[in-house]
Amino acid sequence: xxxxxxxxxxxxxxxxxxxxxxxxxxxxxxxxxxxxxxxxxxxxxxxxxxxxxxxxxxxxxxxxxxxxxxxxxxxxxxxxxxxxxxxxxxxxxxxxxxxxxxxxxxxx
Amino acid sequence: xxxxxxxxxxxxxxxxxxxxxxxxxxxxxxxxxxxxxxxxxxxxxxxxxxxxxxxxxxxxxxxxxxxxxxxxxxxxxxxxxxxxxxxxxxxxxxxxxxxxxxxxxxxxxxxxx
Numbered sequence: 001x002x003x004x005x006x007x008x009x010x011x012x013x014x015x016x017x018x019x020x021x022x023x024x025x026x027x028x029x030x031x032x033x034x035x036x037x038x039x040x041x042x043x044x045x046x047x048x049x050x051x052x053x054x055x056x057x058x059x060x061x062x063x064x065x066x067x068x069x070x071x072x073x074x075x076x077x078x079x080x081x082x083x084x085x086x087x088x089x090x091x092x093x094x095x096x097x098x099x100x101x102x103x104x105x106x107x108x
Numbered sequence: 109x110x111x112x113x114x115x116x117x118x119x120x121x122x123x124x125x126x127x128x129x130x131x132x133x134x135x136x137x138x139x140x141x142x143x144x145x146x147x148x149x150x151x152x153x154x155x156x157x158x159x160x161x162x163x164x165x166x167x168x169x170x171x172x173x174x175x176x177x178x179x180x181x182x183x184x185x186x187x188x189x190x191x192x193x194x195x196x197x198x199x200x201x202x203x204x205x206x207x208x209x210x211x212x213x214x215x216x217x218x219x220x221x
Contacts, residue, residue, distance in 0.1 A: 004150075031208040041145070041196050043212040086151070090208050095141055095164060096200075098151040 002027045002091055006099035013106050018075045021102045023087035025068040031090030032063050034072050037101070038083050046072070046085075077106045111135065114199050114213035121189065122221055129184040129216050131199030138203035140182040141210065142174060145196040157182060158203070189220045 003026035013019055023032075034046040047054050047061040049070065054061055058077075063070040070087055084103050088096035112133045121127050133140060142154040156164035157176040171193075173185040182199055196217050202210035 033209065035212075041198075041215045041217065043198065045209070045211060048207065048209040088151075090210075095153045095156050096143075096151075096210055097153070100150045 002029065002089055002097050004087060004089055004097055004099035006085075006087060006102050008102060009100065010103045011105070013077050013104065015077060015079060015106055015108050017077050017106075018073070019077060019104070021072040021074070021085055021087075021104075023070045023072075023099055025070075025089050028065065028068065029089030029091065031096075032065075032070050033088050033090075033096065034061055034070070035086045035088065036081075036083050037086060043086070074104075077104075079106050079108055082106050112199060112201055112211050112213035114197075114216055116216060117214060118217050118219075120219045120221060121186070123189060123191070125189075126185070126187040128186065129197055129199075129218075131182040131184075131213055133180055133182075133199075133201035133211075133213075135201055135211060136204065137201040137211075138179060139201065140176060140179070141200040141202070142182065142184055143198045143200060143212075145198060145215075147195075151198065154184075186218075189218075191220050194218055194220045 005024045035043045049063045051065040058075045060073045084101040086101045088098045115130045139158045145151045153166045154168045155174045175183040196215045198215045199213040200210045
């Protein structure tokens with residue numbers, strides 16, 4: 001199956017700072033999603049982005065499918081942005097393969 | 109109620125117990141999934157059901173037994189589990205004519221004693 005690598009594994013920011021999270025895939029994916037996992041374990045959908053760029057408030061994402069990577073941008077970070085961010089690719093098995101996540105801590 | 113719901117949210121069971129996890133989706137999706145998240149490991153797929161038919165079993169031990177009676181409900185029957193099966197079990201649904209986007213339930217945090 002495909003391999004999904006996320007970087008960095010851990011990130012500490014001061015409130016108000018900007019950050020970029022990266023996701024690399026070992027093979028082509030038909031679908032790509034970004035999630036935020038809150039402290040209670042709930043996976044919250046951020047973006048469904050097989051290709052191109054999308055923006056939602058302070059968050060935006062870009063997927064370059066031909067080069068097999070995706071980026072998640074967080075601007076003007078807030079303490080509520082803390083948690084683990086996962087990217088996941090949809091394979092021929094019609095199920096998501098997840099990366100190991102980026103653990104983000106935003107300090108006041 | 110909308111979205112994907114899971115019950116119970118927390119479960120503690122002994123190794124000789126039998127219990128079931130329940131998942132329900134109200135999104136009209138064609139597929140339902142069980143994923144497992146263990147400490148310090150990526151989320152991993154367990155089972156996939158498409159239109160009530162199991163299409164994927166990711167080498168899951170037989171002590172985990174899924175059931176999908178219809179496209180809105182998914183169960184995971186548990187029996188004679190081991191302590192290493194303690195984990196967060198997440199249900200998801202996805203798949204329409206327009207999108208493969210998946211949505212997750214809140215999870216069941218399982219502890220096997």
